[in-house]
Amino acid sequence: MFKGIYNWVDERLDITPIWRDVADHEVPEHVNPAHHFSAFVYCFGGLTFFITVIQILSGMFLTMYYVPDIINAYGSVEYLQTKVAFGQIVRGMHHWGASLVIVMMFLHTLRVFFTGSYKAPREMNWVVGMLIFFVMIGLGLTGYLLPWDNKAYFATRVTLQIADSIPVVGPYLKELMQGGQIVGAETLTRFFAVHVFFLPAVLLLLLVGHFIMIRRQGISGPL
Amino acid sequence: MAHGDKSNEKVVFVGDSRVRKGKGFIVPPDYTAYPGKSEAFIPNFLLKEWMVGVVVLVGFLALTIAEPAPLGYPANPNANIIPMPDWYFLFLYQFLKLPYASGQYVAFGILGVPGVAFLSLLLAPFLDKGKERRFYRRPVASSLMILSLISLFYLTNVSWTHYQNELKATGQVPEHIQREEEAREKRAKGLPTSSAIQQKEIAIVDKEDTAMETFKKAGCVACHAADLKGAAGPSLRGVGDKHNKDEIMKIIKEGYEGKMPPQYDNMIAQGITDKEIDHLADWLSKQKAAK
Ligand code: HEM
Numbered sequence: 001m002f003k004g005i006y007n008w009v010d011e012r013l014d015i016t017p018i019w020r021d022v023a024d025h026e027v028p029e030h031v032n033p034a035h036h037f038s039a040f041v042y043c044f045g046g047l048t049f050f051i052t053v054i055q056i057l058s059g060m061f062l063t064m065y066y067v068p069d070i071i072n073a074y075g076s077v078e079y080l081q082t083k084v085a086f087g088q089i090v091r092g093m094h095h096w097g098a099s100l101v102i103v104m105m106f107l108h109t110l111r112v113f114f115t116g117s118y119k120a121p122r123e124m125n126w127v128v129g130m131l132i133f134f135v136m137i138g139l140g141l142t143g144y145l146l147p148w149d150n151k152a153y154f155a156t157r158v159t160l161q162i163a164d165s166i167p168v169v170g171p172y173l174k175e176l177m178q179g180g181q182i183v184g185a186e187t188l189t190r191f192f193a194v195h196v197f198f199l200p201a202v203l204l205l206l207l208v209g210h211f212i213m214i215r216r217q218g219i220s221g222p223l
Numbered sequence: 224m225a226h227g228d229k230s231n232e233k234v235v236f237v238g239d240s241r242v243r244k245g246k247g248f249i250v251p252p253d254y255t256a257y258p259g260k261s262e263a264f265i266p267n268f269l270l271k272e273w274m275v276g277v278v279v280l281v282g283f284l285a286l287t288i289a290e291p292a293p294l295g296y297p298a299n300p301n302a303n304i305i306p307m308p309d310w311y312f313l314f315l316y317q318f319l320k321l322p323y324a325s326g327q328y329v330a331f332g333i334l335g336v337p338g339v340a341f342l343s344l345l346l347a348p349f350l351d352k353g354k355e356r357r358f359y360r361r362p363v364a365s366s367l368m369i370l371s372l373i374s375l376f377y378l379t380n381v382s383w384t385h386y387q388n389e390l391k392a393t394g395q396v397p398e399h400i401q402r403e404e405e406a407r408e409k410r411a412k413g414l415p416t417s418s419a420i421q422q423k424e425i426a427i428v429d430k431e432d433t434a435m436e437t438f439k440k441a442g443c444v445a446c447h448a449a450d451l452k453g454a455a456g457p458s459l460r461g462v463g464d465k466h467n468k469d470e471i472m473k474i475i476k477e478g479y480e481g482k483m484p485p486q487y488d489n490m491i492a493q494g495i496t497d498k499e500i501d502h503l504a505d506w507l508s509k510q511k512a513a514k
Contacts, residue, residue: 023264023265024263024264024265025263025264026261026262026263026264027261027262027263027264027267027268028261029260029261032260032261032262032268034262034271035260043272043275046272047276047279050276050279054280054283070298071420074297074298074418074419074420075297075417075419075420077294078294078417078418078419079417079419081291081292081294082406082416082417088287088288088291088292089284089287089288091291091292092286092287092288092290092291092292093283093284093287094292095287095292095293096283096286096287096290096292097283098309099309099310099311100283102311110368110372113347113358113364113368114358114365114368115356115358116355116356116357116358116361117356118347118348118351119348119351119352119353119354119356120348120352120354122348123348123349126347126348127345127346127348130344130345131345137311140309140311141309141312144308144309147294148297148298149294149295149296149297149298149398149399150295150296150297150298150299150302150304150398151293151295151304151306151307151397151398151399152295152298153298153299153300154302154304154306154307155306155307155308155309157306158306158308158316159308159312162319162333165329165330165333166330166333166334167330167333167334182300220356223356223357
């Protein structure tokens, strides 16, 4: 029956080439750990994506309880952590996942660097990868404030001080991020919006670019 | 593909567009060119990867159960804690404390080293343009990277040990540990464990008292509302914390700050006795917020 439905849609939309283009390709021997164990270094990109998916899913569940205002933010996180069924696990996944995704991304970057895979024709994909790196760092930075506990508050104050000391643009950058004279209500809502809407949107766009380029250029050959 | 190349034509377009198909594109290598055992991505390879992924996922879930995500006390600008960014920023945090990267040199500290480092990382393919890919044949690029990695680990470690020593010197315990211990103690005593700032609603003391009737009859409700939460006038819940009985008596007789007219004569006209008024003032003075 599924085949019938598939064929019906395929006749009208010609969807076969679309998924074939994404999914139907060969994995060469030199990146397959089943053949050469050392090829596990080629798995870090996939693992980064895996953890990113976990981040997005757990983040979506967190927003069901999280309240982005300075009076209720802490309380909502505490409630989620201590009262909601599986809340501790969901928040734990998002919290530890945020660190794990950085580790995975770091290892992936080192693999690409030390195998010289950023060389022609893959320069653009390296640049996109570095942009993803910065977006991820930005997600970590903005997410850190959201629980609105002392650790979050003081770390953000220091971060904004550092931003402030950048020559020329610093003070403007600080004011833009802080949304006022102090780290307060406005800062929290800004960080929340950036963390939950702006950066994930940019991240998804960059990831699409990353994957399209990988498919067009194929993975780099053996050394 | 839906639109095949008609290779006998002079000008070939990309798909059904008007874009001419050039010869420039670097065609990805065909892996049949590499002798070896390549394998289909879907489903063969992805299934194996998924099996590894499941093991990772289970380990990860075990971690989240064994080690709950930390949470300290609600943000308080006057709290005395040692500010610490997340671990992956520590190297930068520590770097910016170095003498030649802080104070009057802070511009150099930010743009000079991390700025240049990240920019060259971003532009690495355009700086290291040789064809050689093996890292041991690219001494400059590789040694720069290894050097950066060493300083990364070094700075992170310095920052972390410094934090540990500071904690010891000031006798502080990280707040998330404090909070967890406090919650454990409270739970053992059967108390609520929350550390969130409570915005408690102040309750009416002695709601059933006859003074409530007087309050309504005298028309105070018109401005202070039947639930005492206030309308044109302010809320009178917890007013006993602000005024004692005599002051309230004076407010009733003389009005308040010119914004509340005197009520006494009007009340007497309504047939309310002095005793009832006295009792009302007494009752209001007992409206204190529960501690
Ligand atoms: C892929 C990258 C992401 C990273 C690296 C990341 C990182 C973080 C970090 C470090 C925190 C602080 C958590 C804590 O200390 O407990 C956080 C919190 C949060 N994140 Fe994300 N996040 C990502 C994606 C998302 C997405 C896609 C969403 C939602 C659509 C989201 C929603 C939230 C919410 C609501 C919180 C606050 C809850 C809490 O602090 O426990 N995150 N994130």
